[in-house]
Amino acid sequence: MNLPNPRSGLHKVESLTAQQIDTFCQVYEQGGYAGAADALGLAGPTIWEQVKSLERIYQTKLFERVGRNVQPTTSGRALYEILRPLLATMVSTFERLAEATDHGTSQISLVTGVRMMLEELGKPLRRFQELFPNARLKLMNADNATAQRLVLEGKADLAILIEPPQDFIAKGIAYEYLYPIDYLVALPPRHRLIHKPKISLADLVNESLIVGNESTIGRKMLEQARFRLGINIPLTIVAETDNSAMTLACVQAGLGIGIIAGRTNGNLTRRVTIRNVSGEMGQANVVAAYRKGRELTHSLHRLLALIQSIT
Numbered sequence: 001m002n003l004p005n006p007r008s009g010l011h012k013v014e015s016l017t018a019q020q021i022d023t024f025c026q027v028y029e030q031g032g033y034a035g036a037a038d039a040l041g042l043a044g045p046t047i048w049e050q051v052k053s054l055e056r057i058y059q060t061k062l063f064e065r066v067g068r069n070v071q072p073t074t075s076g077r078a079l080y081e082i083l084r085p086l087l088a089t090m091v092s093t094f095e096r097l098a099e100a101t102d103h104g105t106s107q108i109s110l111v112t113g114v115r116m117m118l119e120e121l122g123k124p125l126r127r128f129q130e131l132f133p134n135a136r137l138k139l140m141n142a143d144n145a146t147a148q149r150l151v152l153e154g155k156a157d158l159a160i161l162i163e164p165p166q167d168f169i170a171k172g173i174a175y176e177y178l179y180p181i182d183y184l185v186a187l188p189p190r191h192r193l194i195h196k197p198k199i200s201l202a203d204l205v206n207e208s209l210i211v212g213n214e215s216t217i218g219r220k221m222l223e224q225a226r227f228r229l230g231i232n233i234p235l236t237i238v239a240e241t242d243n244s245a246m247t248l249a250c251v252q253a254g255l256g257i258g259i260i261a262g263r264t265n266g267n268l269t270r271r272v273t274i275r276n277v278s279g280e281m282g283q284a285n286v287v288a289a290y291r292k293g294r295e296l297t298h299s300l301h302r303l304l305a306l307i308q309s310i311t
Contacts, residue, residue: 015053020057021054021083021087023042023047023050024051024079024083025084027070029152032070033070034068060073060075084171085292088172088293088294089294091154095297108137108299108300110157110303111142111146111147111151112161115243115248119267120263124303124310125137125303128302128306132302144216147161148161148164157300160286160288160307161287168220173292174290178307178310179286179310181262181286182276183218183260183261183282184264184269184275185258185277186251186259186272187251187257187272187273187274196275199277201225207257208236208256208257209236209256209259210255210258211241212241212242212247213241215242216242217261244260244261244262248262248269288307
């Protein structure tokens with residue numbers, strides 16, 4: 001059997017540059033040359049020529065024009081899935097080398113939700129600071145979709161978020177399991193359901209509800225559970241929020257019953273009456289999200305291990 005010569009394509013690799021790869025990925029993600037030019041700070045003709053150079057190297061068409069935008073061809077989609085992780089790996093070599101030498105760990109950017117920051121992440125972050133006293137933490141708050149976008153744009157090293165369902169998963173992101181949480185019903189003070197030891201979603205049909213907005217994972221899981229359970233009566237939603245901490249604040253103020261993802265023994269949930277509805281809505285998992293292909297530094301691995309140890 002004749003095996004392919006691993007060096008047969010070396011002359012093509014030698015003409016391939018990181019700038020071409022980055023430009024191609026930006027055109028793919030921005031959906032056009034103008035968006036890529038703005039993102040990279042380059043002129044439009046430069047962007048166009050770099051994509052054409054890549055097409056000559058791979059001897060295939062990567063994009064097709066649709067109106068003022070472009071869309072990837074089959075070859076373009078396949079190449080993006082290969083090159084985007086490779087680019088992330090190349091970029092991460094600088095961080096790993098700096099950590100391995102005298103530069104050490106300088107800054108870690110982390111984006112997460114308000115509730116997770118208030119209830120779970122404080123202790124592991126404090127322990128991380130003790131282990132890496134020279135590291136500076138940049139902490140940001142964002143919803144699930146925005147957090148994934150910040151990771152893809154390189155504005156966050158890690159996102160700590162609720163694991164999204166398949167149709168919410170962003171391309172180019174890797175996910176690592178951290179710890180489980182539950183879907184909970186939070187009852188306001190003196191509510192008539194407080195004395196009921198178990199609550200189902202059917203019990204909430206005629207109640208005033210505070211839920212996540214339509215872009216949140218919790219709202220999506222709630223709608224899926226309603227469909228699965230055959231609950232067809234419209235819910236009475238009096239408020240929508242983009243995080244569980246805000247939902248709990250509304251519950252404490254007496255606006256209505258909240259549906260959140262959280263911990264029954266959390267600092268925030270201790271202030272309200274909680275009932276677990278994970279049996280109907282499913283288990284929620286908190287995950288770390290980072291750019292696919294990225295080689296995590298020792299400090300990032302250590303931070304994730306500390307967060308995984310949450311009980």
